[in-house]
Each structure stands twice: as structure tokens, then as C-alpha cells.
Amino acid sequence: MSPTFDTVAVGDELSPTSYQVRRRDLIRYAGASGDFNVIHWNERVAVSVGLPSVIAHGMFTMATAGRFVSDWVGDPGAIVEYGVRFTTMIPVPDDDEGATIEVSGRISAKDDTARTATVLLTAVSGGQKVLGKATAVVRLS
Amino acid sequence: MGVNPQIAGRVYPPSPAYEVGREKIREFATAINSSDPVHSDPEAARALGYPDVIAPPTLAVLIAQLSEGQLINDPEAGIDYARVVHGEERFVHHRPIVAGDRLVATLTVDKVGTAGKLTMVNTRVELADEKGEPVTTVTSVIVVRGAEEA
Numbered sequence: 001m002s003p004t005f006d007t008v009a010v011g012d013e014l015s016p017t018s019y020q021v022r023r024r025d026l027i028r029y030a031g032a033s034g035d036f037n038v039i040h041w042n043e044r045v046a047v048s049v050g051l052p053s054v055i056a057h058g059m060f061t062m063a064t065a066g067r068f069v070s071d072w073v074g075d076p077g078a079i080v081e082y083g084v085r086f087t088t089m090i091p092v093p094d095d096d097e098g099a100t101i102e103v104s105g106r107i108s109a110k111d112d113t114a115r116t117a118t119v120l121l122t123a124v125s126g127g128q129k130v131l132g133k134a135t136a137v138v139r140l141s
Numbered sequence: 142m143g144v145n146p147q148i149a150g151r152v153y154p155p156s157p158a159y160e161v162g163r164e165k166i167r168e169f170a171t172a173i174n175s176s177d178p179v180h181s182d183p184e185a186a187r188a189l190g191y192p193d194v195i196a197p198p199t200l201a202v203l204i205a206q207l208s209e210g211q212l213i214n215d216p217e218a219g220i221d222y223a224r225v226v227h228g229e230e231r232f233v234h235h236r237p238i239v240a241g242d243r244l245v246a247t248l249t250v251d252k253v254g255t256a257g258k259l260t261m262v263n264t265r266v267e268l269a270d271e272k273g274e275p276v277t278t279v280t281s282v283i284v285v286r287g288a289e290e291a
Contacts, residue, residue: 031168032171033202034207063199076237079234081231081233082198084231133229
């Protein structure tokens with residue numbers, strides 16, 4: 001059941017979810033978004049500029065954490081504000097598993113006038129936080 | 142050559158309207174592994190009160206980045222794209238983006254700051270519909286590494 005303004009409380013935790021990111025996800029994201037920076041699909045170039053491997057698009061990670069919020073609230077259109085800092089890059093190995101992003105969230109504030117709740121998001125990959133100051137403001141019925 | 146601090150405050154001309162198509166929304170939603178029918182099925186979107194399928198919250202980046210190209214390619218800005226990394230991204234949705242929207246993007250350089258050999262450029266793209274009503278505000282920070290750092 002979708003959360004409502006009255007059923008959500010500051011301090012509530014959203015169930016953590018794991019998301020896989022493989023090379024083919026990056027290729028498909030590149031095509032759909034138009035971001036063809038070679039470090040997201042070409043290992044030879046990525047390594048030559050000092051990266052450990054091909055790196056996930058920051059915006060792919062942001063979109064994944066956004067999906068975590070919209071799947072919880074039940075309506076992607078309920079997200080009225082969403083902002084992140086990109087803190088650590090995610091290397092994506094050339095195998096079937098790729099990398100894993102663990103996303104969790106906590107209700108950090110409610111606004112009685114706007115009937116919105118703020119979700120403070122945590123996204124971790126390879127033991128490192130990959131997003132900083134990640135918050136989404138959602139409108140609740 | 143480094144980033145020109147004089148570009149702070151610069152407003153670029155509005156872009157031609159970007160028409161948001163249903164299939165683009167579906168393609169982008171698939172690319173972020175979303176199976177939410179509100180992105181692909183107009184009936185499901187109407188059931189939630191929208192006139193047509195709506196975009197995932199981060200699709201606006203695609204339209205904003207087309208506009209930000211004006212800054213990246215501005216010879217007076219002095220930005221070497223090979224030295225650019227994405228620092229921050231933020232969306233304020235005044236309403237969801239809906240299939241059929243024709244959005245005009247206006248790019249402003251809000252701030253240029255430095256920290257050691259890094260230059261931070263804060264940009265803001267206002268997306269408005271053809272009547273001029275605000276739809277989404279996209280703010281971004283790009284970090285440009287200095288020439289001394291390889």
C-alpha cells in the first residue's frame with residue numbers, strides 16, 4: 001500500500017534495496033540519455049585516464065536511487081524535489097554481476113503545510129557512499 | 142587556459158523547444174530499469190490523474206544537458222570538457238514532465254568558484270512550457286580540474 005502523509009513519521013526507515021549495474025546497463029543508459037562520455041563504456045580509455053575500470057554514469061546512480069523513492073511512494077510524479085552530490089565513482093567490472101548499489105532511506109522531515117515528506121537517501125557501492133546530501137521531497141496524499 | 146570567472150551571471154538564449162515523446166519516456170524508463178506503467182501506459186498515467194505518460198524524475202537532465210552544451214562550447218568560457226566531472230545535480234519539479242510537452246530551456250551561469258586547482262561552475266536551467274509556465278528547474282555543479290593535474 002502506498003504511504004500517505006498521515007501514516008509516515010519522521011525517523012521511519014524505507015526497506016533497503018540492492019540494484020545491479022552491469023556494462024549493458026551503462027550502454028543502454030548512454031543511448032537513452034545521450035551521455036556518450038567514453039569513460040562509461042570504453043575500458044581502454046577509462047584506464048588510460050587513470051580510472052580503475054569503466055565507471056557508471058553518476059546520473060544512472062541518481063536515477064536508480066530516484067526509482068527507490070518512486071517505487072516506495074507509488075507515483076514518480078510525487079517527487080517534487082530531488083538533489084544529490086556525486087561523491088565516489090562506481091567501477092563496473094566486465095562480468096555478469098557488474099557492481100551493486102545498496103540504497104536505503106529515512107524520513108528526515110515533514111511539512112504540514114505542503115503535505116510533503118523529505119527522504120534522506122544513502123547509496124553505497126563497494127563499501128563507499130556514492131551519493132552525498134541525497135534528498136528527495138515527496139508529496140503525499 | 143582556465144575557466145573564465147567573467148561568465149558568472151551569463152544567461153544564454155533560450156533553446157528551441159524540445160518535444161517530449163512517449164517513446165522517449167518509455168526508452169529512458171527502460172534504461173533506468175523502471176517497469177512503472179506510469180512511464181509507458183497512458184491509461185495507467187490517467188488513473189493517477191496525469192493527461193499522458195510522465196517522465197521519470199531525472200529525465201529532465203537530458204533536456205538540461207542539451208542546453209548546457211552552449212556553455213561547454215562557449216569559447217569565452219574556457220571549459221575543457223575532458224577535465225569536467227559532475228559534482229551535483231538537483232531537480233525542482235513544478236509539475237511532472239508529461240508526454241507531448243514542448244519545453245524551452247534557458248541556461249544561466251549562477252556562480253563560478255575555485256578551491257585549489259578545482260573550479261566549480263554552478264548552472265541553472267529553467268524548463269518552461271510554450272506558455273512560459275515553469276515546469277522544472279535543473280541546477281548542476283560541474284567541477285573542472287586544473288591544467289596542472291593530469
